[in-house]
Amino acid sequence: MDGKLINTKDSESKVLYVEDDEISILLFERLFKDKLIIDFARNAEEAIQKATEIQYSLIMMDINLGKGNDGIYVTNELRKFENYKNIPIIAVTAFAMLGDKEDFISKGCTDYISKPYDTGALFKLISKYTNVVWYY
Numbered sequence: 001m002d003g004k005l006i007n008t009k010d011s012e013s014k015v016l017y018v019e020d021d022e023i024s025i026l027l028f029e030r031l032f033k034d035k036l037i038i039d040f041a042r043n044a045e046e047a048i049q050k051a052t053e054i055q056y057s058l059i060m061m062d063i064n065l066g067k068g069n070d071g072i073y074v075t076n077e078l079r080k081f082e083n084y085k086n087i088p089i090i091a092v093t094a095f096a097m098l099g100d101k102e103d104f105i106s107k108g109c110t111d112y113i114s115k116p117y118d119t120g121a122l123f124k125l126i127s128k129y130t131n132v133v134w135y136y
Contacts, residue, residue, distance in 0.1 A: 013037065013130035017060040018047040018074060019092070024115070028060070031119065035132045044069035048077050055083060058129050061109065063093035075108040088129040092117070 014037045019025050025040050032038060039054065041047035043065055051059070059078070063071040071091065078084040088111065091104040096114035104112050113125055127133050 013057045013132065014054065015039070015058045015060060015130070016041060016047065016050055016054075016056040017092075018042075018044075018065070018071060019060070019062040020064075020066045021062070024062070024092075031122070032126065032132070036126075036130065043067075044071075044074045044077075047074045051078055051084065052081070056087065058126075059084075059087060059089045060092050061089050063091055063095055063104065072104070072107050072109075079108050090125065090129070 015032070016039050017025065017028055018041045019028070020042050025042075029038060029040075039050055039056070041050050045068070047059075047061075061071040061075055065071055065074075071093070075089050078087075078089065089109050091101075091109040091112040092115060093100070093104070093112070094115045095104075100114075101112040111125060111128070113122060123132075
């Protein structure tokens with residue numbers, strides 16, 4: 001992996017990663033723990049609760065959250081709150097068929113990355129929406 005991640009501002013970005021897969025959580029935490037303030041929610045209800053208690057600057061949203069409501073449900077619920085109407089919500093999903101990206105964006109997500117993701121692509125995507133910049 002070529003390049004370097006740095007935080008370019010004094011205040012760190014607060015990110016909520018909604019994910020039910022522990023390996024994905026551990027990987028994201030390992031990649032960004034020194035660059036972002038990260039909270040994790042493992043289901044839809046926990047995600048909505050955390051988002052009402054803390055203002056996040058970015059939300060990484062797994063689409064298939066196993067049992068219960070999915071990531072599109074969470075996205076739509078969060079978009080009802082004035083303070084989340086314009087907050088970036090990135091779909092992080094194994095759904096990678098032609099048209100999936102456009103479908104998730106049409107349903108309220110700001111952007112999209114498919115799993116398994118290339119870490120360089122993930123770094124660039126995070127850089128697009130946070131104070132963390134990917135230099136290469």
